[in-house]
Amino acid sequence: MSVRTPRSPAPSLWGVAVTIVLTAAVLRSPIVAVAPVARDIQADLGVSAGVVGLLTSIPVLAFAVCAPLAVATIRRLGPDLALTLALAGAVVASLVRSAGDFPAVILGTALLGVFLTVGNVVVPLIIKREFPPERVPWATSLFTSAMNVGTMTVTLATVPIAAVTDWRVAIAVWGGFGLGALGVWVGLRRAEALRPDPEAPATTGVAGRLDGRGRAAALTLSTWLLALAFAGQAFAFYGTTAWLPSLLVDGGMPAVQAGAVAAVFQVMGVAGALLTPVLTGRLSAAPAAVIIGVGWLAIPLGFLVAPDGWLVWCLVGGLAQGAGITWVFIMLNGFGGDERVVAGRSGTVQGIGYAAGALAPPLLGGVHDATGDWTPALLILLGAVVVLLSAGAAGARIGVREARERW
Incomplete structure (x- = not known):
């Protein structure tokens, strides 16, 4: 012993x-x-x-x-x-x-x-x-x-x-x-x-009945949905970060100004991160996920429908990107479990999410090069945001319920 x-x-x-x-x-x-x-x-x-x-x-x-x-x-x-x-x-x-x-x-x-x-x-x-x-x-x-x-x-x-x-x-x-x-x-x-x-080793309670390596946390539906939500968030963030300046320049904006606008998108993430606990505290996790997803839609939908509103889309999208990653990290703990379970959940969610994030820049750039237009790339980006919104809302409802009933 x-x-x-x-x-x-x-x-x-x-x-x-x-x-x-x-x-x-x-x-x-x-x-x-x-x-x-x-x-x-x-x-x-x-x-x-x-x-x-x-x-x-x-x-x-x-x-x-x-x-x-x-x-x-x-x-x-x-x-x-x-x-x-x-x-x-x-x-x-x-x-x-x-x-x-x-x-x-x-x-x-x-x-x-x-x-x-x-x-x-x-x-x-x-x-x-x-x-x-x-x-x-x-x-x-x-x-x-x-x-x-x-x-x-x-x-x-x-x-x-x-x-x-x-x-x-x-x-x-x-x-x-x-x-x-x-x-x-x-x-x-x-x-x-x-x-x-x-x-x-955990020997009693629910944690004791879990696999000793915490794999059970990675097999719950809420964890997989959270991983999908983070995949949508990471894909949208790294894709936008990589190509937003080029998108603006191709729209006729000077390169220096495009860089400054892209910086606005990043800076607004700080405010989005700080606002997220207010959303999750007052509205609960699922409505917060919907609001964040709707905010993220400003980037792909805004540039598809009304590209001249670039400042509004970057401000709103910037808030959403900072809120999105913060929401995911809050849910890593918010879905319940001990340190072993949180570690398993964190590894699963981040592994899948960052894989999608790494794919985004070359995929969107390749699609743009192949078509000569940003519309197909923006439609792919739109799909990623829809995944974030839908998987996030569903995963939050299931995960919060599991946290109450299971842990």
Whole structure:
């Protein structure tokens, strides 16, 4: 009979909140940092633009492919050490990516994707464990809004940093978010952040009747519907992010203005993330999913029907994209279950969702190239949003009922 080491006293919620904010920033900033200096990277390494594009697509693919590995890592090490590993690994991978020639850049990028995947999956568990249930939606919105703030900061600051240093420093510096999060986290958890603490087997209650690896969570209808909803959200977000500037330029807008409008779409995501707990708290999960889906329709329907209203569509769609990912992450915990179940659900949902997100840019770009028109691509985008709306609303109704009856 094994004896588990007693847990340390609960850390300050403010300290946990700071860790979550800095972790959220590092989960996206090293990936986004490539785009502003893509031409510098291409010229220095002597590779094509398509190859440079791999530096953005590889981590997103890793989010999908490595999600089961992330779940297994969390179960083997425990959430505390898993977060430590994710943060330390992200810092090291950022340095490797910036330190050598093209093979080192690819290796560092692949490692970055693996470690960031662990971070994606483990943060919802940390939020569930450390915050009171009534504060979990707000902590989740803090997490997702910090992703958007980090993305915005990197987009604005990477080129100026590269101008006074070089592209290697400009993309490596954003690993500092991870270093800061690591320092705060280890300071809070101390020994627990540095030692394995695998989950004890559940022997009683519903959790005890579940498969020991938590696969039952991935087999429930609500989890599959949530995965479909996130697939629609991720496809719409990454597809819009990749091609919105080109869509605007092809419509006659100057490139500089198109970039600014695309930034508006991203910035509005912060407000959308912060508003989501209000929606889920006052209206419940299913109506919130419908409202978010209807807001997302502004992008494909707006540009199909009235492209001159681009500012309204980007404002409303920006709110919806920030709200959409926040809603999904709130539901990872909102559908109930212990840490093992949430880990299984998180890995399943994120694996499927990010796979769809990685598919979106090449698919929409390929359809546009084949047809010479944005209408077919926008119709595909419309289909993804409909999946988000319908699967989200249905999954929320089922998942909330299961949480009440089963957990």
